[in-house]
Amino acid sequence: MPGTRRESLSLALTGSGGTGMISAGELLLRACARIGLYGLQTRSVGPQIRGGESAALLRIAHYPVEAHDDAFHVLFAADWQNFERFAGEITLADDVVVITDEAATDIPRVVRAHAADIRHLPLHAIAREHKARINMVGLGLLGHLLRLTEEELADIIHWFFTRKGRQQFIEPSIAAMRAGFALAEPMLEEVPSLRTTPDAARAQAKAGRRWLISGNQAVATGFLQAGGRFVAGYPITPATDMLEWLAARLPQLGGQLVQAEDELAAINMVLGASYGGIPAMTATSGPGFSLMAEGIGLGVMAEIPALIVDVQRIGPSTGIPTKSEQGDLQLALCGTHGDAPHLVIAPDCINDAIRTTAWALHLAEKLQCPAVLLSDQKLGQMLSVIDAPEGMPPWKAERETVAACETGDYRRFALTDSGISPVALPGAKGCMHTIDGLEHDEAALPSSKVEDHAAQLEKRWRKLQQMEEWPEEEMRHWADCIGTGEVCIITFGSSAGPAREAIRLAADMGLHARHISMRLLFPPQKKRLHKLLEGVKRLIVVEQTHSGQFLHYLKAHYELPEVVISCRRPGPKPITPQQVLRALREACTVDAKLTERVCT
Amino acid sequence: MNRQTAPAPKPGDYKSGVHPVWCPGCGDFAVLAAITRALAKLQLPKHEVALVSGIGCSGRIPAYLDVYGFHGLHGRALPVATGLKLSRPELTVLAAGGDGDIYSIGAAHFVHACRRNPDITLIVMDNRVYGMTKGQPSPTSEPDFAAALQPEGPHVPPVNGLLLALSAGATFVARAFSGHVDALAEMIIAGIEHPGFAVIEVLSPCPTFRPEQTQWKRQVEDDVFKPASSLQEAMAQVISAPELGTGIVWQTTRPAAEHIPAPPADHAAVMREITQAFLP
Numbered sequence: 094m095p096g097t098r099r100e101s102l103s104l105a106l107t108g109s110g111g112t113g114m115i116s117a118g119e120l121l122l123r124a125c126a127r128i129g130l131y132g133l134q135t136r137s138v139g140p141q142i143r144g145g146e147s148a149a150l151l152r153i154a155h156y157p158v159e160a161h162d163d164a165f166h167v168l169f170a171a172d173w174q175n176f177e178r179f180a181g182e183i184t185l186a187d188d189v190v191v192i193t194d195e196a197a198t199d200i201p202r203v204v205r206a207h208a209a210d211i212r213h214l215p216l217h218a219i220a221r222e223h224k225a226r227i228n229m230v231g232l233g234l235l236g237h238l239l240r241l242t243e244e245e246l247a248d249i250i251h252w253f254f255t256r257k258g259r260q261q262f263i264e265p266s267i268a269a270m271r272a273g274f275a276l277a278e279p280m281l282e283e284v285p286s287l288r289t290t291p292d293a294a295r296a297q298a299k300a301g302r303r304w305l306i307s308g309n310q311a312v313a314t315g316f317l318q319a320g321g322r323f324v325a326g327y328p329i330t331p332a333t334d335m336l337e338w339l340a341a342r343l344p345q346l347g348g349q350l351v352q353a354e355d356e357l358a359a360i361n362m363v364l365g366a367s368y369g370g371i372p373a374m375t376a377t378s379g380p381g382f383s384l385m386a387e388g389i390g391l392g393v394m395a396e397i398p399a400l401i402v403d404v405q406r407i408g409p410s411t412g413i414p415t416k417s418e419q420g421d422l423q424l425a426l427c428g429t430h431g432d433a434p435h436l437v438i439a440p441d442c443i444n445d446a447i448r449t450t451a452w453a454l455h456l457a458e459k460l461q462c463p464a465v466l467l468s469d470q471k472l473g474q475m476l477s478v479i480d481a482p483e484g485m486p487p488w489k490a491e492r493e494t495v496a497a498c499e500t501g502d503y504r505r506f507a508l509t510d511s512g513i514s515p516v517a518l519p520g521a522k523g524c525m526h527t528i529d530g531l532e533h534d535e536a537a538l539p540s541s542k543v544e545d546h547a548a549q550l551e552k553r554w555r556k557l558q559q560m561e562e563w564p565e566e567e568m569r570h571w572a573d574c575i576g577t578g579e580v581c582i583i584t585f586g587s588s589a590g591p592a593r594e595a596i597r598l599a600a601d602m603g604l605h606a607r608h609i610s611m612r613l614l615f616p617p618q619k620k621r622l623h624k625l626l627e628g629v630k631r632l633i634v635v636e637q638t639h640s641g642q643f644l645h646y647l648k649a650h651y652e653l654p655e656v657v658i659s660c661r662r663p664g665p666k667p668i669t670p671q672q673v674l675r676a677l678r679e680a681c682t683v684d685a686k687l688t689e690r691v692c693t
Numbered sequence: 694m695n696r697q698t699a700p701a702p703k704p705g706d707y708k709s710g711v712h713p714v715w716c717p718g719c720g721d722f723a724v725l726a727a728i729t730r731a732l733a734k735l736q737l738p739k740h741e742v743a744l745v746s747g748i749g750c751s752g753r754i755p756a757y758l759d760v761y762g763f764h765g766l767h768g769r770a771l772p773v774a775t776g777l778k779l780s781r782p783e784l785t786v787l788a789a790g791g792d793g794d795i796y797s798i799g800a801a802h803f804v805h806a807c808r809r810n811p812d813i814t815l816i817v818m819d820n821r822v823y824g825m826t827k828g829q830p831s832p833t834s835e836p837d838f839a840a841a842l843q844p845e846g847p848h849v850p851p852v853n854g855l856l857l858a859l860s861a862g863a864t865f866v867a868r869a870f871s872g873h874v875d876a877l878a879e880m881i882i883a884g885i886e887h888p889g890f891a892v893i894e895v896l897s898p899c900p901t902f903r904p905e906q907t908q909w910k911r912q913v914e915d916d917v918f919k920p921a922s923s924l925q926e927a928m929a930q931v932i933s934a935p936e937l938g939t940g941i942v943w944q945t946t947r948p949a950a951e952h953i954p955a956p957p958a959d960h961a962a963v964m965r966e967i968t969q970a971f972l973p
């Protein structure tokens with residue numbers, strides 16, 4: 094039976110420690126990016142510290158993709174050890190082709206029951222013969238199925254081992270790759286493949302047009318671009334790689350990273366550096382973010398800018414450190430004691446993370462307020478091929494400062510119309526004052542008076558609330574809205590990817606719907622959202638939580654259409670375009686008056 | 694520009710005029726006086742000094758000085774001071790806190806500040822009690838110090854802050870008594886002049902919750918420590934010294950924590966170079 098032709102192809106590479114499946118996936122993705130294809134890779138790893146079973150989950154397409162498809166078309170299993178750990182995350186397509194070793198006898202029941210086409214090939218024998226790793230056989234085989242050329246694959250192997258300084262592996266690896274490439278020859282017409290051949294992509298690809306970048310790198314790039322120069326952090330999955338990436342690059346930009354003794358130190362170091370006038374951030378995940386809550390409150394009270402990146406993972410407690418969920422939303426919004434208004438902002442895809450992080454740092458500095466940036470493991474550790482941005486985002490970290498005061502009556506927390514009081518940084522002559530976590534008066538003196546608390550509290554809220562009145566061109570980035578129609582999907586953060594794709598799929602079927610992706614979650618933008626929702630009769634709230642945190646947030650702050658449908662799912666199984674599309678079709682077609690219901 | 698040279702600042706010029714919340718007779722008044730004397734003696738411009746503190750009676754001290762002050766969170770003075778010093782190396786940065794602040798809730802930061810060796814002078818105002826929360830045992834309280842929260846007393850050995858500092862790698866370790874203001878001022882000057890992290894534990898009586906500490910002025914033994922020539926010797930001195938002995942016990946030099954470097958002339962060019970690496 095000839096293999097189906099697809100708009101995008103999803104491949105899963107799985108194997109135990111030492112099989113190098115993640116590297117093979119990355120090389121495959123890089124080779125695709127070089128010839129102008131798009132794609133993404135997420136990884137699923139076991140609990141082992143080093144090695145252990147892992148899965149590289151890839152999707153390759155001719156157009157930019159932001160999310161995984163519903164099912165995988167090709168499964169390459171170097172072996173089947175502990176496969177059941179991923180099985181729930183790897184849904185197999187009906188026409189899936191499974192490639193396994195000729196000697197494999199332990200194919201799990203779930204796979205045998207589902208896959209009609211299982212191919213036993215001499216994968217390990219070839220690897221042994223060439224004294225190479227099995228992942229190089231897989232690279233050749235899968236690369237051929239994607240219609241890459243042997244030269245393109247050899248180039249990528251060359252690049253990989255040269256960069257690692259292990260030139261001795263180049264030759265055997267290329268030999269193994271070529272043998273794997275040859276194995277694919279007889280299967281080419283029988284295995285699902287991309288509808289358009291890569292030649293079209295090759296013709297289009299111009300040098301320098303694509304970037305291969307992870308969400309964590311994109312966030313870090315946005316921070317550096319906006320002028321961020323100090324980072325303090327404590328290692329935690331899945332934020333560590335962002336910190337490591339920054340550590341290597343900050344010195345070039347007049348910056349520094351400190352590995353703090355814990356997250357309490359990290360947030361307080363950030364506040365100290367920022368108090369000194371240097372734009373600063375920390376990156377963490379749920380457990381560390383919980384520890385930072387008190388420090389964020391200090392930043393609110395003492396009006397110190399700071400960027401706190403939370404790369405969310407599954408919680409509570411240690412949860413599932415390597416997997417994604419959007420369950421820190423309520424903590425980000427309300428996790429600090431007292432009435433503590435601060436910015437909560439979420440980038441909605443890798444491309445957007447550069448812009449949105451720069452914007453968040455810009456706003457934090459301008460409003461003299463901590464900003465929480467809500468990313469997640471899926472977005473952060475996804476490696477994606479994107480269009481290289483045309484230019485860098487314009488936003489810079491700029492704080493309104495006072496250079497000196499001759500009259501000696503500088504008031505750090507002066508009650509201005511905007512609520513923003515120009516700050517005298519330490520060193521400014523004649524402006525000495527003590528900032529405080531205690532409530533204070535305009536001159537920054539501690540005060541427990543009713544009037545001072547009321548006035549300063551109101552000022553801290555006013556700073557943020559006035560954003561609703563900012564001109565449209567300054568606030569354009571707060572949310573995106575695409576599509577038309579009476580049905581609307583709404584998301585924040587990484588759930589935007591599958592929603593955007595669902596909108597396109599629906600349009601192909603003649604169903605027209607809108608999608609709103611909110612970046613600015615706090616302060617709420619009532620008038621702006623209500624305008625985007627004009628004419629919407631049914632709203633589908635899509636999020637990766639069990640309890641519907643985003644739904645409850647929306648209900649608390651906005652007037653929503655009559656019918657609200659909650660489409661949610663906890664991690665680690667990602668929200669897919671098809672899942673959103675099902676919710677959308679139901680909302681478009683079912684006539685009965687739906688009230689809030691959950692569809693998973 | 695005003696080219697007239699201002700008259701040399703006197704200790705009183707470093708006071709803010711804010712009336713302290715402290716109880717009459719509190720040792721912290723003398724710590725405040727000693728800081729102003731030290732700053733005046735060093736003739737430090739007020740706007741180039743920053744004092745970061747935690748929470749406690751002791752933590753209130755920045756607002757009483759006319760320098761840049763940061764009254765942050767309980768236990769977190771040192772990370773804030775570290776971030777500030779890294780970002781603004783030209784400032785003279787002091788940190789202050791209580792025995793609870795520094796040796797209990799902020800103990801991890803104390804250990805790691807000693808290791809990192811930022812150019813900061815830390816003043817630990819030790820009254821062997823939680824003053825601000827009204828009299829609970831602190832990490833430096835005697836094992837038999839009975840209080841409502843621990844009616845039998847803590848019954849565990851107190852933290853020896855000096856020993857802790859030495860073992861964590863502090864490069865300047867000293868103890869002083871707030872009642873001897875001039876000696877304390879000299880100690881603070883030595884700490885500020887020390888190029889690295891200076892730990893000064895100040896015996897600062899709390900007459901309200903530890904009235905027996907009013908006797909300290911008779912019990913303190915000054916200058917029992919002699920600058921040691923090795924860490925072993927310094928530790929031995931601390932272990933064998935009288936409980937209320939003062940002096941500088943250890944001073945050495947080790948590279949201080951590195952400061953944030955200067956930004957490049959062409960930020961955009963460096964960003965282009967960095968993002969080049971994203972090309973596949």
Ligand SMILES: Cc1ncc(C[n+]2csc(CCOP(=O)(O)OP(=O)(O)O)c2C)c(N)n1
Nearest residue numbers: 748749750751767791792793794823824825
């Ligand atoms: C996170 C947190 N926990 C508890 C407190 C309450 N608290 C305020 S001061 C203090 C102890 C102060 O003792 P110490 O550091 O010795 O300072 P002193 O008042 O004796 O100068 C405590 C427990 C707080 N402010 N913050």
Ligand code: SF4
Nearest residue numbers: 715716719750824899
């Ligand atoms: S309670 Fe003790 S430490 Fe606090 S101000 Fe009063 S005397 Fe000083």
Ligand SMILES: [Mg+2]
Nearest residue numbers: 791792822824
């Ligand atoms: Mg105390």
